[in-house]
Amino acid sequence: MAEMDQNTGGEHEAEETIEIEAEVHGGEEAVVAEKKWPGWPGESVFRMLVPAQKVGGIIGRKGEFIKKIVEETRARVKILDGPPGTVQRAVMISAKEEPGSSVPPAVDGLLRIHKRIIDGLESDFTHAPSGVAGKVSTKLLVPASQAGSLIGKQGGTVKSIQEASNCIVRVLGAEDLPIFALQDDRVVEVVGDPAGVHKALELIASHLRKFLVDRGVIPIFEMNMQTANPHHAEHMPPHQSWGPSQGLPPNVGGGPGFGPPSQYMPPPRQLDSYYPSAEMPPPVDRQPHQGISAYGRDASIGVHASSNTQSAPSIVTQITQQMQIPLSYADAVIGTAGASISYIRRASGATVTIQEARGVPGEMTVEISGTASQVQTAQQLIQNFMAEAAAAAAAPAQPQTTVPAADQGYNSYPAHGSVYASPPSNPGHAGGYGSVYGANYGY
Template sequence: MEPTKVQSEGGLNVTLTIRLLMHGKEVGSIIGKKGETVKKMREESGARINISEGNCPERIVTITGPTDTIFKAFAMIAYKFEEDIINSMSNSPATSKPPVTLRLVVPASQCGSLIGKGGSKIKEMRESTGAQVQVAGDMLPNSTERAVTISGTPEAIIQCVKQICVVMLESPPKGATIPYRPKPASTPVIFSGGQAYTIQGQYAIPHPDLTKLHQLAMQQTPFTPLGQTTPAFPGLDASPPASTHELTIPNDLIGCIIGRQGTKINEIRQMSGAQIKIANAMEGSSERQITITGTPANISLAQYLINARLTSEVTGMGTL
C-alpha cells in the first residue's frame, strides 16, 4: 500500500473536502453563464466542485480533491470574487477596495484546533497571512458546524486556506458531524385537491407535512370547502374563490396565538396561506375578533392551527 501522505510542494497532498457557504449572487458568479465558469474551474484545478441544489438564499459549495487541486480551486474563486468587486466598484464612487470574503463551514469539533490555546493559532494565521480570520461563536442552525470567515486579498486568502487545511488534516473531526443545510427561502403554499404544494421556482412540489395538517383540518371543520372535490391541479387558478371567516377569542388567550413578537401568528399565516387579521381590543369587551381570509382550504387550516394552539394552551400541553 502506498502511504496516502505524499509530500508535495505546498505541504501535505491528501484528499480533503472543504465546504463553503455562499449567497445566491456569489454562486451565480461561480457558475457563470450556462455553467461555463464552474466548468473551467473544475477543469483547470482538477478539484471536484459541487454546488448544493435549491432555491435557498444560501448555498453550499463543496470542493474535494488532493490539497493542491483545492488550493487552485480556491485561488480561482478568490480571484473571481475580486474581479466582481472591481466590476461593481467601477459604477460606484467608493475608492477603497473592499476585501474578498469567503465563508468556510467547519465541524465545530475542529474549531478549537483552528483557534488554538488562548487564540494562539488563529492569531498566528492572521499575522503570517495578512488575512482576517473569524470563527463564529455559535453553530449554524440544526448542525454541528461553524462558519469560519476569511477576508483579505486573494493571495492572503489562499495562504490562509492552506494553513486551515493543514490544521484540519492534523486534527480530524471528533464524533459524527451534522452538516449544515441551508433552509429554502419561505415559499408560498397552495392547497389543491386535498394536497398541499409549495412553490419552488416554476414548479409546485407536494408537501407531505402540510398535506397531513390540511387533511386533519378538513376532518375538524364542519364545512366542506366548495370545489375541493375537483382536483384543481394543475391549473392552479381553478381553486375556489377567497372567502372570509370570523372567530372570537378570549382576550387572555390571544397571546398564545400571536406568540412572542408575532412569531406564532406569522407561522400560522405561512402554514395556512390565509390572511389573518386580529382586531384591536374593544373597550369593555373580553374578546378579540379574528378575521381569516383565503380559500376555504386556507381558512380551515388556519382555524385548525388556531384551535390547536388554544387547546395546547388550555390543556397545558405547552407549545404545538
C-alpha cells in the first residue's frame, strides 16, 4: 500500500498490458489475448496532404471515384477544411483495423487515393520542363509521437524505408506545418520517383497502422483542425465526406456520407487517445519523463535521430485541472481493481489522481495533469465511464442487446452537470485513494 504509485498508474500497467501476438505469417490469423480495451481493436487514421487542385481528381466525376474506393475498401474518406486560398487540403482516411489483414481497409484506401494522385502527377510530367519531371512529393500529417516512432532508434526504421523505396523520407519541423494542423502534428515528407514514393507510403502506413484510435476520436481531428485557427472558421469551405452507409446512424439523409458531417454526426466526443499494441515501446510512465505528447508517447524521443530530420519538436506546455465528481460514480471511474482509472491514464497519457473533495460532502476531486489535449482526453474518458454507469442505473432490467457504449462509434455521451473543470490547481499536490475509499477499491 505504501508503495502505491498515485500518479501514473504504473502498478496496473503490467497486469493490463494489451497483448497482440505477433506477426501474421502466410494465411495464419493473428492470435489476440483475451484482455481487450473498449472499442477493440480501434481505428486506423491517416491524413494525407493533397494539392488543392488535385482534390477534384480524388472525388471523380459526380463522386464516382471516391464512392468506389469507399465501397471496395470499406474505409471512410473525408476532405477536411482548409482556409481560403490554401494550396493543400488534408484528406483523412479511416477504418476499423483488421489485425489479421496484411492490407487493412484504411491502408488500402490511403494507397488507392495516393495512386490516383500519383497518376495525375505523372500525366502532368508530359508538360513539365526538362529536368523537373520524374520526382514527386507526398506528405502525411501525423502526431509527433508517431513521427518519432517512424524514425526509430538511431534512425533505423526510416533508414530501412528509404533503402527499400529508394526515396528520401524526412520529418519536417514545426515551422513547416500547414496552418490547419494540430499543435502536436508533424509533416512526414517522401520525395522520389512515383513508384518509389508509393512504396515508401505503403511501408510508412504499415508501420503507423499500429497506432489505433477510439472511433470517437475521428471527428475530433476535423473539429480541432478547424478551431485551431478560429479567424478562418467563418470562411471555411464545406466538408466533403464519404463513408460506408452501414457505418453511419440510421438518420442519415441525402445518401451515404454526402454533405457536412453535421447531417449524420452528433457533437464529437472529446477524445484524443491512441491505443498502443504490444509491439510498441513501454508505457510512458516507464520511459524518461520529458515532454509527453497528446497521444500517450513521448514527443521528443528520437525525433532528431535521422539526418534528414529538422529540429525536434518543443515540449508542450503542461497544465493541471480538476473535476468534481459525485462519490456515487467512484466505482465507474476507478473500476474493479483500478481497471478504469488505469485505462484512462494509459489512453490519455495524462497524470490522474483522485482525492477527497474537502468541504464538499459526497464528492471527490479528480486532478488531471498533462498537455491540453491529454487533459481534455482524460476528462472525456471519465465522463464516458460516468455516462455508462448512469445509463446502466437508469435501465437495470433491460437485456443487453445493444453494442457497449465504449464501442458505439460516433454516438455521443450525455453531459453531466455535476462534472466541471476548475482553473489550474496547485501543481505538485498529490492525493491518494486510500484516504477516501480504503481497501474496497483495491488500493
